[in-house]
Amino acid sequence: MSDLVVQGVGGGLAAVARRRYLLTLLVRKELRVRYRASVLGLGWSYVKPAVTFAVYFVGLGLVLRQNSIEDYAVYLFGGLVVVAAFSEALGNATRSVVANGELVRKVFLPRELFPVASVCVAGVHLLPQLVVLLVGALVAGWRPDPVGVVALVACVVLTGLLATGLGLLLSAVDVLFRDVENVVDLVLTVLVWASPVLYPTHLVESLLGAGSWGYALYQHNPLTVAVDLVHRATWAGASPGNAALVPPDLAVRTVVALAVAVGLVALGQNVFRRLSGHFAQEL
């Protein structure tokens, strides 16, 4: 005979892992629903980044002459892909519990599924863009190298963990204070400027001062690390001079950023579990 158990105790991410099938169904549903009745369908996930890229490339690259960066197209696209994936993941994850309010109120299922599904959907969108990035880098003269592969994997893992941790945290708080989603939107619009996506790092270094704490903060922003990683993985190998321009200490900063991201996942899970008892009442 099975044991008496309290229903609905949050099992955290482990519970999500046990319900993988439901997770895949939720991800598929999300993709289906987002592109319902649209002719282009998943093609929109190419068009949007293509337009963003074109705007920055023309505006910054050609007009403001940032194309002093060698292989600026690869540099720009790599960073944009990472930041866009993170923005999409976090933006949707933050809203995910509120958006699924009806389910949360009626059926018990591990609610962590919702933010995790949002992150997975962003991952599905990221994949073809990475392929485009790699093809573009190949055309620009890049050839795969082992360290680069590790950097790319680290970049994706880091971005995913960050989005999951923050997504869990913010989606739970969003149930209590809907202001959160507006704040997140605001922060996400600034995000692309807070990492070396559009401009080279040395401009920030000379602005803030090499030894200043402001620059250290900028450098240790986990998303900056993710952008540096994608640059290291692709852009660095495209032209001979590029590798020297990748900011130093990347390996150390990667380890720190991964530790921060894992910490955020733990924190997010904890907060989520504590608040999830109130979800049904608040929604």
Added chain:
Amino acid sequence: MVEGESVALLGRNGSGKSTLLKLVAGVMAPDAGCVRVRGRLAGLLEVGAGFHPDLTGRENVHLNASILGMDPRAIRARFDEIVEFADIGPFLDTQVRFYSSGMFLRLAFSVAVHTEPDVFLVDEVLAVGDEAFRDKCLTRIERLSDEGRTLVVVSHDLPLVERLCRRGVVLDSGRLVHDGPVREAVEHLRAVL
């Protein structure tokens, strides 16, 4: 409650019946005390929670069954039975938003009763479809109960409750005011109302 019991939760609007079900289901957490359940639980707190209008009937069956806790193998094994029970004819691969409300409820209810839980929570959802289908649903629930599954029903439909349940619990403002055989509970409630 013991295993295999069929209990009706009765009381006026706002007396705490649905809240109690939600506590059992784990959707809400109690302020004090704890509610524990043995075995697998399925809450039919609302038919069709988790159905998405833009997905087809087929996709919704998979999604909803999975939400209610069925694993993929069980869903595949039961799929035909679910569809046959719902009896929605050729509309299985049509998006649910084109369904009539009756068809929608049929499919949703069919998924719910095929999850085969050990404990089955039913909240005011038995006003499903036409009379023939409603009767089919009740028969199905009775069968679940006869198989030794535990049943907790919230309803204002007193004859229905008398048909489905043995034990009746009357709540008032969140407090238990009567607990006994369902007939007595119904009489108690009628006297109070």
